[in-house]
Amino acid sequence: MKETDKKVQEIKNKNQQMDEMVKKISKEQREQRKEMDKLKKEMEEQKAIQEATGDALAMIQMQIKEKTLRFRNVPEEEKEDIWKKMIETLAKWLHLQEKDIIEQTEKIFRVNSRKAKMNKWPADCIIVFTSNWMKDKILQVKSKNKLTIDGKEIIILREVPPRLIKKRQQFQFLTKALKAKSISFRWEYPVGISFNFKGKRRRFETFEEADMFWRKYRGELGGGKSEVRNEEGRKGELSDEAEEEEKAQQRVEG
Numbered sequence: 001m002k003e004t005d006k007k008v009q010e011i012k013n014k015n016q017q018m019d020e021m022v023k024k025i026s027k028e029q030r031e032q033r034k035e036m037d038k039l040k041k042e043m044e045e046q047k048a049i050q051e052a053t054g055d056a057l058a059m060i061q062m063q064i065k066e067k068t069l070r071f072r073n074v075p076e077e078e079k080e081d082i083w084k085k086m087i088e089t090l091a092k093w094l095h096l097q098e099k100d101i102i103e104q105t106e107k108i109f110r111v112n113s114r115k116a117k118m119n120k121w122p123a124d125c126i127i128v129f130t131s132n133w134m135k136d137k138i139l140q141v142k143s144k145n146k147l148t149i150d151g152k153e154i155i156i157l158r159e160v161p162p163r164l165i166k167k168r169q170q171f172q173f174l175t176k177a178l179k180a181k182s183i184s185f186r187w188e189y190p191v192g193i194s195f196n197f198k199g200k201r202r203r204f205e206t207f208e209e210a211d212m213f214w215r216k217y218r219g220e221l222g223g224g225k226s227e228v229r230n231e232e233g234r235k236g237e238l239s240d241e242a243e244e245e246e247k248a249q250q251r252v253e254g
Contacts (some may be wrong), residue, residue, distance in 0.1 A: 055190040058161040062189070065159040067106075067135055071125040071147075072155040076110070083108045086125060093147050094137060104134035126159075167191040170207040174214055177221040 071086070086108050091098040105127060112123035129135050138156060147154040168175075171193050178185050178195060185195035192205040197217070204210040214221070 058163040061161040068159040070157040076122045
């Protein structure tokens with residue numbers, strides 16, 4: 001009997017030890033989870049700070065370049081005088097005197113990209129103006145009268161920091177549909193898109209907001225089920241154009 005009692009007590013002691021060990025492990029796991037949650041929160045806060053800082057710097061870059069325009073597809077010639085060429089072209093197109101263009105222009109130069117070289121495209125022409133008046137004048141006129149040089153249509157672009165160009169890629173699926181329906185849209189800064197649809201002004205600052213709108217109205221915007229790609233696929237979209245734009249702008253800044 002005593003032997004049996006002894007064995008029972010040993011079993012109880014072992015069970016107690018196991019219970020204590022389980023409690024200790026559970027406590028350690030809870031503490032680890034708390035530490036992980038704390039670390040995750042700190043990382044998310046740090047990421048938010050980095051995002052806000054990056055956006056702020058991008059907006060500063062944009063302000064610095066607010067008087068700059070990029071002219072794409074301008075034919076290149078050997079030993080060309082790009083200053084003279086663009087001054088004469090703009091004066092004729094804008095119906096202004098050349099001296100008026102010169103007074104409003106700080107510098108004109110070309111900047112190439114790897115993609116342009118590979119495809120033997122003309123290097124982009126960058127023009128920095130002395131005031132916003134000339135830049136705004138050009139943007140206003142180009143919406144009504146396209147600029148052409150030697151029969152080639154010239155694409156005129158604002159200088160947008162690479163960071164903001166990349167942010168715009170998440171809305172690419174929506175802008176394609178809007179363009180197909182001839183619906184004008186406006187880019188918001190540092191990120192977002194706005195446009196009029198069904199008599200209401202729409203504004204989206206995140207992919208999720210734009211995606212929800214797209215899923216609701218894709219039929220009216222011309223998008224069938226086969227065109228609705230998975231969310232991760234859309235989020236990962238980054239066109240070659242954006243990458244080349246980033247590299248080109250980095251060269252300009254350098």
